[in-house]
Amino acid sequence: MTETFISWGMDADWAFFAASIAGILLITLPLLLAVAMIIYADRKIMGAINLRRGPNVVGPFGLLQSFADGLKVFLQETIIPSAANKGLFLLAPIITFTVALAAWAVIPFNSGAVLADINVGLLYVLAISSLGVYGVVISGWASNSKYPFYSAMRAAAQMISYEVSIGFILVCVVLWAGTFNLNGIIEAQRGHGFGIVNAYILNPLLFPMWVLFFISSLAETARAPFDLTEAESELVAGYQTEYSSMSFALFWLGEYANILLMCMLNAILFFGGWLPPIDWEPLYLVPGWIWLFAKTFVFFFMFSWIWATVPRYRYDQLMRLGWKVFLPMSLLFIIITSGYLMLTRYGV
């Protein structure tokens, strides 16, 4: 994109600056729109599973429901509890939202269509998602209220636990791909399954890792059945209890942006990202981002499906699952994967 701006008569530095800004807008604005629509989709899917209609009043088929909600919270008054730590109380939703958007910088939407094509792309995603917990912890503490504080404690422990196993699962994928670059990982999946399927999922050593990754991504984004941070029967609304209007909306948007990111990571790491599912020439005529979005939506549908189906976990079960089941299993698979690759690909 920098070249385009140079051809418009800018010098190189300004062109790079303008291209970065344009790239950021090109990702962020559709992302926010996608978040609005995905919230609508979530409610519609949930409604269909519960034999309800879901939102159907605002706009055709209720399509504008999320925008109406957005407008509503925008017009509300921001209430700050008098005992709250004011600066941190307002900082927390901003952190959550910013961090949720920052991770999108390294996501490749098509061959070469990525804002920052860095070598450590996957590590960057991991680093940014590990920052997400601060928004929750700070909001819980700054609210100066019991339920948000409990929720913050739960969130901190939960996110750290599952990040560990996510890290190990990613190591398995990186071992197969031989790179941390997300585009490189997608390219490595071309024709991986029987020379024809563009995905890691048919690999018997990586399929169990995908199952673990999918469950961990549910826990990492605090979606049901792991939504203990906002378990309404025990914690009111969790860390968001004291928040209102836009500060609440920022949490909301950040949460869904994170869910979308995790769905997209599932698609990129195990299902070939922007590659068509089968390595067959006519399928490449469809633009890569359509494949990526289709795969992402399939995962989002699974997220909503699980939300509507599975009852909530107990907290000790959640911790046990993370530390006693996922962690040893992913460690075992790292050893098996690296041993197999050492014997077959690199030689002893």
Add this chain to the structure above:
Amino acid sequence: MIASAALVIFSRNPVHSVLWLILAFFNAAGLMVLVGAEFIAMLLVIVYVGAVAVLFLFVVMMLDIDFAELRAGFMNNLPLGLLLAIILICELVLGLGALRAGSVQLGVDIANATPDTVPNIEAMGQLLYSKYLFLFEAAGLILVVSMVGAIVLTNRRRGGTRPQRISDQVKRRPEEATRNESPEVGKGVSL
């Protein structure tokens, strides 16, 4: 970074101190990116900001710290603190002097051992797993020993606890957990 590090010490609220510390870590990671060590920068964020500092914050938030008591201890520790500060300042001055004198050649110049085209994850991997393999494994061993030590020190078995037995819970079927009863009027149900 120095400003946020200074605020770690000067802010009155310990939670604010931890948050400033996190900002300092973050700035350090930024500096690493600027000198071209993106792998170390990412590790710094993942390990320190993402895990260590969260635990710090976790602990500090739950502590009920009495500020007056903290202030009272200040004068007692002042001589020791001043001594440490003087030693650190001397070291800084010596270090600056050494920097003026030019870089020290420690065997092979590591910075130029690999060409710039190799990404620095690969360069570090090559060094760690060949030249410094023994040191690397020794570091790993030390960490394992400290982890086992911490677990042994804190894991005290108390009698009379009733831990969850997950396998028993999963094995339970509805048939053995529930039963249908129709008690007569005025009579209860035996458990």
